[in-house]
Amino acid sequence: MNHLPSEPSALPGGPFVAYNGGQLVVEQVELRALAAQHGTPLFVYSQAAVLSALAAYQRGLAGRKALICYAMKANSSLAILKLLAEAGCGFDIVSSGELERALAVGAEPAKIIFSGVGKTRHEMRHALHAGVGCFNVESLAELEVLDAVARECGAVAPVSIRVNPNVDAKTHPYISTGLKGNKFGIAHEDALTAYQRAAALPGLRVVGIDCHIGSQITEEAPYLEAMDRVLDLVSTIEAAGIAIHHIDFGGGLGINYNGDTPPQADALWTLLLARLDARGFGNRTIMIEPGRSLVGNAGVCITEVQYLKPGEQKNFCIVDAAMNDLPRPALYEAFHQIVPLQPRDAPPITYDVVGPVCESGDWLGRDRDLAVQPGDLLAVLSAGAYSMSMSSNYNTRPRAAEVMVDGGNARVIRKRESVEELWRLESI
Incomplete structure (x- = not known):
């Protein structure tokens, strides 16, 4: 059930997403005003929330040789990348497109890590010419191809091998990456052989070791x-x-979607560094690749109620945001809190909150207690990660606009697409 929290701090994203005077605000800006100005669906992000989440990692790693590389697949909007680059982050990328985005905001190539199981030869050449800091290699076959490409380019590729430790992160199977049945990394027991092969290849230079066990841990x-x-x-x-x-x-560190209580980043790294010190590795350079935990609770999606449709088995609250805007519920039944921008003083009714896309999987929340009427505005919370970056134009739906809030100021960081823009590369 989805009940309106009695305290603003109970909302995911609090204190940066909270009720003030009966209105939902991001920092000091009323979301209702942003919806009136920019339309819906609309993504709104708190700059302070992003920087606060990053600061927790920075506190936890203070005094250490460490590099925080933002996993930009979580949200690759240029304004967010620029904000994190200026705050000292490197970037974890998984495609040439992400490399271009990182470079476009002035990222230092040496602070870019190229991950992913299916790097093409073109992408390898692109990254080598850019001078990325490290390739996280995920298979023996990739080692051989990267060696060949590097030698063709007259370069030596810095490599780290991603090891699959067969550790259960106790998360959804679709976002688990560290088990033997996952496609990622080289099996723990095969790692030494892989490193020996990498060290023998003239186009490669071993610089590190990599491990990533999943997401929303x-x-x-x-x-x-x-x-x-x-x-x-x-x-x-x-x-x-x-x-x-x-x-x-x-x-992979999780965020609060629905009362989840992941460890705070600074507390987690205090614990991990103590283990690192105890084992005699405290002087090593540490790299980490947070994504969701930096941006997830910084974002909300505003959507307007279109229709209320009572039914014999289900009541439906039909809104103008859909699975193309917020794919996570349709992809892996993910939970997002859904709250009104301006709560009504009326008894709630239990609804499934659904979108207009022509799929039964087009739902944003099931069994939510809401007091709403057509024309009301709702906020889908914790929408800063894996929403806009995974959005699509299914049903020829233009992607939403994005707004960044900084204190009392709000600026558009992505304009709403027009329908004409959707077919600009097509021909009849």
Whole structure:
């Protein structure tokens, strides 16, 4: 059930997303005013929330040789990338397109990590010419291809091998990445052989080791288990004469969607660094790749109620946002809190909140208690990650506009698409 919280701090994203005088605000800006000015659906982000989330990581890693590389697949809007680059972040990319976005906001190439299981030769050449800091390699076949491409370019590719530690992150199967059945990384037991091969290839230079076990992780134990397995491997690899200069522990820290209580980033890293110190690796360069935990609770999606449709088994609240705007519920039944911008003093009714797309999977929330009427505005919370970056034009629906709020100021960081723009590359 989805009940209106009695305290503003109870909202995901609080205190940056909260009720003030009966109106939902982001920082100091009323969302109702933004909807009136820019239309709906509309994504709104709190700049302070992004920087606050980043500051927790920075506190946790203070005094260490560390690089925070934002996993830009979570939200690759240029304004967010620029904000994080200016705050000292590097970037974790998974495509040439993401590389171009990072470079467009002035990212330092040496602070870019290129991850992903299916890098093409073109993407490898692009990244080598740009001078990225490291390729996170995910298979023996990729090692061979990257070596060949690097030699063709007259370059030496810095590589880190992504190791699959077979650790259960206790999250949804679609966002679990560290088990043997996942497509990511090289099996823990095959890692030494892979490193020996990498060290023997003239187009490669081993610089680190990488591990990423999943997303929306809300417990400390999987991180500690993965760290121990990676450190065991570092000892084994270095005993074979191959130096490991940095250790990349990936990302995956969860956020509060519905009362979730993941550890705070600074507390988590205090714990992990204590383990690192205890095992004698405290002087190593650390890299991490947070994504969702930096931007997820910083964003909301505003949507307007179009119709209320009572039914024998279900009541439907039909809104103008849809699965093309917010794909997570349709993809893996993800939960987002849905709250009114201006609560009504009326008894709530239980609705499924659905969109207009012609699919039964087009729903944003099931069994939500809401007191609403057509024309009311709702906010889908925790929409800063994997919403706009995964959005589509299904049903020829233009993508939403995006607005960044900084204190009492709001600026458009992406204009709403027009229908004509959707077919500008097509021909009859």
